Amino acid sequence: MNKSKRIRTIILSVLTVFVCCITPFLTIFLTGVLLPAQYTETWYGAFAPMYEKLTSAQGKKIIIVGNSNIPFGVDSALAEELLRAGGLDYTVCNFGLYGSLGTKMMAELALSEVDEGDIVVLIPETAAQPMSTYFSAQEAWYALDGDMSAFFAFGGDEQGALAGAYAGYVSEKLKYADSGQPAQGSGVYASASFDANCDLKNYSRPQNAMPEGYDANNPVAFESSLVSASFVSYVNDYAGRVAHRGGQAWYSFCPVNELAVQGDAQAFYALLADSLDIPVISDVGDYIMEKEWFYDSNFHLNSSGMTVRTVQLVNDVKNQLGNTTKTECELPNKPAIPQEGVEGEGDNSCAQYFTYELNDGYYTVTGLTEEGKSQTELVLPYQVDGIYIDAFNADVFAGNTVIESITIQDNISVLSDGSFDGCTSLREIYLAHDDPADISVGYGLFNGTSAWCNVYVPESAVSLFTNNYFWGRYAERLRSY
Numbered sequence: 001m002n003k004s005k006r007i008r009t010i011i012l013s014v015l016t017v018f019v020c021c022i023t024p025f026l027t028i029f030l031t032g033v034l035l036p037a038q039y040t041e042t043w044y045g046a047f048a049p050m051y052e053k054l055t056s057a058q059g060k061k062i063i064i065v066g067n068s069n070i071p072f073g074v075d076s077a078l079a080e081e082l083l084r085a086g087g088l089d090y091t092v093c094n095f096g097l098y099g100s101l102g103t104k105m106m107a108e109l110a111l112s113e114v115d116e117g118d119i120v121v122l123i124p125e126t127a128a129q130p131m132s133t134y135f136s137a138q139e140a141w142y143a144l145d146g147d148m149s150a151f152f153a154f155g156g157d158e159q160g161a162l163a164g165a166y167a168g169y170v171s172e173k174l175k176y177a178d179s180g181q182p183a184q185g186s187g188v189y190a191s192a193s194f195d196a197n198c199d200l201k202n203y204s205r206p207q208n209a210m211p212e213g214y215d216a217n218n219p220v221a222f223e224s225s226l227v228s229a230s231f232v233s234y235v236n237d238y239a240g241r242v243a244h245r246g247g248q249a250w251y252s253f254c255p256v257n258e259l260a261v262q263g264d265a266q267a268f269y270a271l272l273a274d275s276l277d278i279p280v281i282s283d284v285g286d287y288i289m290e291k292e293w294f295y296d297s298n299f300h301l302n303s304s305g306m307t308v309r310t311v312q313l314v315n316d317v318k319n320q321l322g323n324t325t326k327t328e329c330e331l332p333n334k335p336a337i338p339q340e341g342v343e344g345e346g347d348n349s350c351a352q353y354f355t356y357e358l359n360d361g362y363y364t365v366t367g368l369t370e371e372g373k374s375q376t377e378l379v380l381p382y383q384v385d386g387i388y389i390d391a392f393n394a395d396v397f398a399g400n401t402v403i404e405s406i407t408i409q410d411n412i413s414v415l416s417d418g419s420f421d422g423c424t425s426l427r428e429i430y431l432a433h434d435d436p437a438d439i440s441v442g443y444g445l446f447n448g449t450s451a452w453c454n455v456y457v458p459e460s461a462v463s464l465f466t467n468n469y470f471w472g473r474y475a476e477r478l479r480s481y
Contacts, residue, residue: 405430427452
């Protein structure tokens with residue numbers, strides 16, 4: 001073989017290898033880009049219009065950055081109106097969405113839109129994940145599904161993480177596209193629940209919908225460990241970058257349900273104010289609110305609570321700016337919490353295997369009989385002797401190594417953390433609920449169970465549960481029946 005033929009052979013070989021290597025990546029890339037968006041009906045779908053409002057806003061802006069407490073608790077249209085009445089002309093941009101996206105994602109995207117005179121108010125929820133540098137690239141892709149241009153607003157580290165998660169995102173997107181049914185939002189956790197101002201006002205949330213008025217699975221602990229060195233360093237560095245663009249960064253507190261509070265909130269406030277290089281414009285005590293103002297979590301306000309919190313935040317902003325005008329706004333009364341009972345019929349075939357205690361006209365399941373402890377499959381009953389059951393104690397199944405399948409009917413509205421602790425043989429938890437909003441869950445559903453334990457929901461509800469604010473954390477263990 002002469003020299004020119006050898007060169008051609010080498011070139012062809014290199015090109016062949018290159019094409020073989022690049023084709024799969026190119027295919028994945030084009031699939032993700034060309035497939036129609038699949039997450040725009042979900043909670044993630046609210047990101048695209050939220051980002052569009054931010055990027056197109058004219059004049060000076062107040063960008064409120066954080067997590068879901070913001071769309072649930074800040075009425076940006078009302079805030080703008082109240083500020084302008086005091087002579088302060090700002091466009092208020094709510095820029096907080098889903099806690100699983102991380103505070104960092106929203107902060108970094110907001111930074112790219114900061115202009116001279118803008119204000120960024122950081123309001124992460126008082127919990128470990130929001131008060132950290134956590135960034136979920138997979139979750140971020142679900143949000144970017146409706147506007148991929150936001151990818152270019154990230155820094156190199158985030159873009160690298162997004163590139164690494166892209167194939168997984170495309171795989172999930174393909175599943176929905178193949179099914180012919182895009183990912184579904186439910187209730188308040190749907191993009192349709194946001195109005196044209198990107199405020200969560202298109203879905204009625206008139207009063208507290210939580211059993212006992214608070215989420216016992218997720219207490220709000222004011223612990224010094226939340227004010228970590230890494231979080232403080234990130235916030236202080238971020239504030240410097242905001243200042244470099246001509247803006248200023250402040251810190252405020254999210255609303256918290258007083259029934260869920262643990263620890264010393266004022267000591268936490270003092271530690272945070274001492275650690276940060278930016279103003280903490282709010283007193284934490286003003287944001288510890290009574291249960292009547294909340295909706296479905298210890299951070300999520302109902303419509304009336306949203307108004308109260310917005311007025312408080314406006315006052316904090318005005319005070320920080322030295323504006324002494326009075327904020328004129330009629331505050332709503334605290335909404336009464338309705339007493340809703342269990343009704344209807346259900347499966348009582350396993351009633352004899354449980355023990356009960358009567359509380360306020362309803363039975364609570366307190367344990368298992370000796371015969372019940374030997375059963376491999378159990379259905380929590382709906383009623384006993386004509387009296388409805390509305391709860392079961394968290395230790396009913398604790399340490400039960402025999403049980404393999406448990407069915408929870410829709411008379412039960414709370415799954416306490418650790419409810420199946422020690423159930424090492426448990427494989428199946430069946431829920432009869434069609435709407436994820438009808439059963440509360442925390443972060444510890446699978447504590448003490450095996451890795452192959454899954455939750456089964458009605459087939460029509462799988463997408464609703466998978467894309468729900470609370471149940472979405474268990475997406476990989478959700479199955480249909």
